[in-house]
Amino acid sequence: MTTKSEIESLIYLLEDPDPEVQMGVKRRFRELGEQAVPLLDQFRSESIHDSERNTINEIIYNITIGSLMEEFSMLLENGVQNSGTLEKAVLMLSRFGNPTIRIGEYERKLDQMARQIGTDIAYTPSIQEKMQILLQFVFRELRFRGDSKDYHSPENAFIDRVIDRRKGLPIMLSLVVIFIARRLNLPFYGVNMPIHFMLMYQTHNQNILIDPFDGGTIVTYDQCYYFLKKNGIEPRPEHLQKADEADILARCIRNLIHSYGKSNQDRRVRDLRELLQIIELKG
Template structure:
């Protein structure tokens, strides 16, 4: 089961970013962590969301966002888990669908799947400390609204975004375009799984953190910074050959001095 899921991630990782199916990739990640769980209920539920979204009326950004909110938050009850936020289940699509609760980015993947089925342009926003969605309309050139899927699909005003930013980066931080960067599909998936990697590392489970990083790299093999993290974890686990291979990829992709120095150090050690 894990081998098939990892093969699926590698196949997705070979695709152009715009062809990656976020829900398929998120489910593959979930199945690696919960190989004993039957994925079919999730597959059927995602198909249902797509069918229901496919009949939503074509509209402008705000109207489209509200229609998606009525589908996902009202009809199906999806919202953020503020009570047990750090529970790993909140980043696992199997558990998120079963509980109708999750982290913003896990919920966002379901929203993005529904938006695609509805013919609505939508994308992840790399907002500091809190994943958000940008939702456009069913036609081009209509602008977009910012949606907080963790808060049952609330549409965030510029003033609200400024307050959220200030609470994370400090009072007086000015909201700018750099805080509303549009994310690629790979970046959304990495943000999802980074929750798992960081939690495992914080708990002292370096083996689990390295496994999470390696699975992330299957879908994002060109992520130089992630190769660096994998290399550091491998070194901490006293796996010099694994670390060497990861540093080689990091050096090739980033050319950073740290990676070059690490390669020299490990080559001397292994000779």
């Protein structure tokens, strides 16, 4: 067992310049294991110093990463075959950024968002109008938007941070729409277009492409082909088709690998690459 005073002392000793002291502190945290996490989380939330919060976050990460990888592997045992499993996996992925995140809290936030427009969706007969109601709600009322200023930040690639901050990468904005749509039985899907992830809305006679990074604007296939050509990519039909859920999850992880690689967080890059291998094996 551990106490609050011991955790406080260990955190204080992490500032000691002696490498042997620091190694001893880290060894003690490994011995304490996950029983130390609640107290560490409390100290992290009470700290007023970014450096101390970051240090505590790394300690929590190192303690919990083993069990997180195991849980992820179990979740993916039968593959990622629908949006429900994809949602669970994307929410669990948030624990790579914040190991103590309460996943149920974000499931409830998505439930609440769906409830806010559930009646309007139910009583609107037009399938096209249902689409517009959800897009208007997410991108106008809730003000979800793309973050072009700090595009590659991990903050834009974790669904919990995107929900809290209302901004993120195209794929994360798309997943907010898809997860709300899942609760409302609306046919929104992801499109794994190179460089720029897109949304698709299926009606009985057409597939409508939507740019989540541009406030939910409807775009044409010709515009997407031009975008790809402009960026040196030869367009292929599969670039604009409905994406497989496992491919979407893999792209989420690759985005995080890229983000953490830019900030030289090699441990997280290695762990995420291992996670990517699990998905590829299950696929």
